[in-house]
Amino acid sequence: MIENLNLAMLDQGDPVEMDKLRDAVGRVGFLTISNTGLSAERVQQVIATYRKFFHQPDDFKQSVDMAATGANRGWGASRSEQVDPNANPDYKEVFDCGFELPSDNPYADRGLGVYAPNLWPSGDAVFRTTIQYYYSDACAVAMRVLRAIAVAIGRNADSFDAAFDTPMALLRGNFYPQRPDWAGENDFGIGAHTDYGCLTLLATDGTPGLEVRMPSGEWQAVVAAPDQFIINFGEMLEFWTAGEIKATEHRVKGSADERISVPLFFNPSYDTNVAPPSSGTTIRAGEHLTRRFKETYVHLQAVS
Ligand SMILES: O=C(O)CCC(=O)C(=O)O
Numbered sequence: 001m002i003e004n005l006n007l008a009m010l011d012q013g014d015p016v017e018m019d020k021l022r023d024a025v026g027r028v029g030f031l032t033i034s035n036t037g038l039s040a041e042r043v044q045q046v047i048a049t050y051r052k053f054f055h056q057p058d059d060f061k062q063s064v065d066m067a068a069t070g071a072n073r074g075w076g077a078s079r080s081e082q083v084d085p086n087a088n089p090d091y092k093e094v095f096d097c098g099f100e101l102p103s104d105n106p107y108a109d110r111g112l113g114v115y116a117p118n119l120w121p122s123g124d125a126v127f128r129t130t131i132q133y134y135y136s137d138a139c140a141v142a143m144r145v146l147r148a149i150a151v152a153i154g155r156n157a158d159s160f161d162a163a164f165d166t167p168m169a170l171l172r173g174n175f176y177p178q179r180p181d182w183a184g185e186n187d188f189g190i191g192a193h194t195d196y197g198c199l200t201l202l203a204t205d206g207t208p209g210l211e212v213r214m215p216s217g218e219w220q221a222v223v224a225a226p227d228q229f230i231i232n233f234g235e236m237l238e239f240w241t242a243g244e245i246k247a248t249e250h251r252v253k254g255s256a257d258e259r260i261s262v263p264l265f266f267n268p269s270y271d272t273n274v275a276p277p278s279s280g281t282t283i284r285a286g287e288h289l290t291r292r293f294k295e296t297y298v299h300l301q302a303v304s
């Protein structure tokens, strides 16, 4: 069972919502949230903005093709990413943008892909500003959810805050066209995977498609109402909490209906040690993320 929680009540530390949160993060690893302050209209506007972009001809989208770069900013064509090594590359298209380091940050001139400059289609200020404003509001919602989780698992509310000073946060538009005629059993909109980072805040256009691997092993469809977001957790948060928070597998096969989803991958700063607290080892968040990106983006697979 995937629970829907009320974020305003979690902000207040409501004990019933907190209990549900503790259970959701540790068992299923998926939940939905409502009452975030981000309205359904706002999300619909963001999705419409991505939809217009994805419906442009390929030669327009190629002007911001990430394959021409060593990073993951801009447009990723269909089959440019393979999240499941046992399946074919995904047939979805994506548009990625993320955190840009201030120029006085010591990491700014190191050419790190996780902080690469964003690519925006020229002459479309509405696209850029709509996405950028949503990016910062979505990061604020993600931080509120992380604070509630900290409390739910018995830590101080601000215990994750400092790690998100320069977050390797990535906002993605996923575009799943109608499932292609040629698609076989090894073809997915996005193959089965766990997310790489900490917390994913996912908005969708309401079209079904997402399936989650439940503790029973079965795949369960998850749909969220227009004013709800789907939340799940990535590998780093699972390591970092020694498994107290679950990174759960999920996938999208796709259907006859086109679909758009907008995940914010809320990842900590590059140097954060996300190894289990008393393990005596170090897993640098930036190194983990860079390795996972290289494994999945087809254009980065050959880059050492
Ligand atoms: O489209 C969805 O519902 C899920 C997308 C997803 O899992 C991802 O982008 O990592």
Ligand SMILES: [Fe+2]
Pocket: 193, 194, 195, 250
């Ligand atoms: Fe995912």
